[in-house]
Amino acid sequence: MSRALISYTLAAGALALCMMSACKDDTTTNPQPTSGDKAHGEYLVKHVAACGECHTQRNEAGVFVDSLTMAGGREFPVGSVGSIFAPNITPDTETGIGSWTDQQIIAAIRTGRLPDTEDGKPTSDTVISPVMPYWLYANMTDSDVNDIVAYLRSLKPVHYEPTENTVPASLLVRWAPQAGIPDATPNNAQTQRGKYLVTLARCIDCHTAPAAGSGNPLAQGVDVSRFLAGGNRYVSMADPNKFITAKNITPDDDTGIGGWSTGQIDSALALGWDDQHEGLCPTMPWASYNAMVKADRDAIIAYLRGIPSVKNDVAENDPGTSCQHP
Numbered sequence: 001m002s003r004a005l006i007s008y009t010l011a012a013g014a015l016a017l018c019m020m021s022a023c024k025d026d027t028t029t030n031p032q033p034t035s036g037d038k039a040h041g042e043y044l045v046k047h048v049a050a051c052g053e054c055h056t057q058r059n060e061a062g063v064f065v066d067s068l069t070m071a072g073g074r075e076f077p078v079g080s081v082g083s084i085f086a087p088n089i090t091p092d093t094e095t096g097i098g099s100w101t102d103q104q105i106i107a108a109i110r111t112g113r114l115p116d117t118e119d120g121k122p123t124s125d126t127v128i129s130p131v132m133p134y135w136l137y138a139n140m141t142d143s144d145v146n147d148i149v150a151y152l153r154s155l156k157p158v159h160y161e162p163t164e165n166t167v168p169a170s171l172l173v174r175w176a177p178q179a180g181i182p183d184a185t186p187n188n189a190q191t192q193r194g195k196y197l198v199t200l201a202r203c204i205d206c207h208t209a210p211a212a213g214s215g216n217p218l219a220q221g222v223d224v225s226r227f228l229a230g231g232n233r234y235v236s237m238a239d240p241n242k243f244i245t246a247k248n249i250t251p252d253d254d255t256g257i258g259g260w261s262t263g264q265i266d267s268a269l270a271l272g273w274d275d276q277h278e279g280l281c282p283t284m285p286w287a288s289y290n291a292m293v294k295a296d297r298d299a300i301i302a303y304l305r306g307i308p309s310v311k312n313d314v315a316e317n318d319p320g321t322s323c324q325h326p
């Protein structure tokens with residue numbers, strides 16, 4: 001089962017009780033003026049965290065629908081039990097997060113907590129499912145999260161109500177912040193920056209297998225003993241009956257990217273080519289990372305080179321899923 005499907009299977013059912021709009025209607029406080037740096041927030045949202053990969057719908061040709069930028073609606077199937085739909089995070093006051101305070105938005109991003117109910121206490125209904133990677137955003141700096149809020153507030157409000165979640169209310173689980181993310185060797189300012197970026201950019205979520213026992217809805221997070229060693233299967237965007245595999249990106253020479261040059265890793269990250277110059281599929285969000293600044297890409301590469309090698313020969317992509325691009 002793909003990492004994605006497992007995550008989604010674990011996803012909260014509470015939202016079946018707490019429909020997104022109803023949760024928002026509980027919020028009566030006015031938004032506070034925001035102090036963050038909007039331009040830097042835009043950089044993080046578009047080119048590092050790639051929030052739009054989930055919060056903006058694509059059309060049938062796989063292209064983002066501009067008129068629905070950050071307006072939600074992308075469906076995340078939860079096995080056979082239902083679906084989670086990404087919410088509208090534009091500043092529309094009725095269908096988006098326009099009436100939320102900065103603190104409420106920050107809590108959603110870093111802790112997966114929705115605005116409290118009338119009595120002021122968070123309940124099981126106020127937990128966001130871990131499809132939203134708040135468990136990786138937990139250590140986002142105050143400065144970065146404020147910048148993201150400033151950028152979200154500057155977006156065009158889009159009046160659009162995504163479909164309500166259909167998962168049953170029995171699988172609720174709040175994921176703790178992901179623990180055990182390794183430091184690289186050498187451990188220095190550049191590799192620490194790389195570690196931070198690999199977390200924000202969610203490489204960890206896609207390229208690491210789920211923690212053991214994740215068949216159990218109460219299990220959490222990823223298996224750090226196989227950190228970034230790949231293997232999760234994703235439905236091909238080109239053919240929903242076929243799967244592609246997130247690759248082993250540890251420095252293992254045989255099964256990982258230990259033999260790749262820095263230029264080759266950079267080209268995978270920013271241009272979507274593997275070491276054989278085969279096109280990487282858009283599930284790997286290289287098109288978003290394309291405008292990541294070089295210093296940040298270098299930090300990611302330095303970090304990837306210094307993490308523990310894991311031998312893990314992952315499955316090939318299914319035949320007929322090739323993703324050539326110009």
Ligand code: HEC
Pocket residue numbers: 012015020045049050051052053054055076084085086087088089096097105108109114127128129130131132133148165202
């Ligand atoms: C992997 C997909 C994914 C990514 C990446 C992602 N989100 Fe989300 N986000 C979701 C989903 C799905 C939900 C709703 C989960 C639910 O209904 O349980 C959500 C919920 C939210 C909410 C709560 C909104 C509401 O009305 O409930 C906010 C705010 C939010 N995301 C902001 C962000 C920001 C900012 C980023 C980037 C820094 C981001 N998200 C990245 C999938 C994602």
Ligand code: HEC
Pocket residue numbers: 197198201202203204206207234244245246247248249257265268269274275279280281282283284285289300317323
């Ligand atoms: C949404 C899931 C997802 C995210 C997030 C993601 N990847 Fe990937 N990545 C994939 C998939 C799937 C592939 C395989 C694509 C293909 O074969 O067409 C891949 C391929 C790669 C490759 C090529 C490896 C090879 O052997 O061909 C590299 C390198 C890579 N990713 C690095 C990263 C880094 C670094 C990050 C974070 C900055 C990242 N990925 C984020 C899913 C993801």
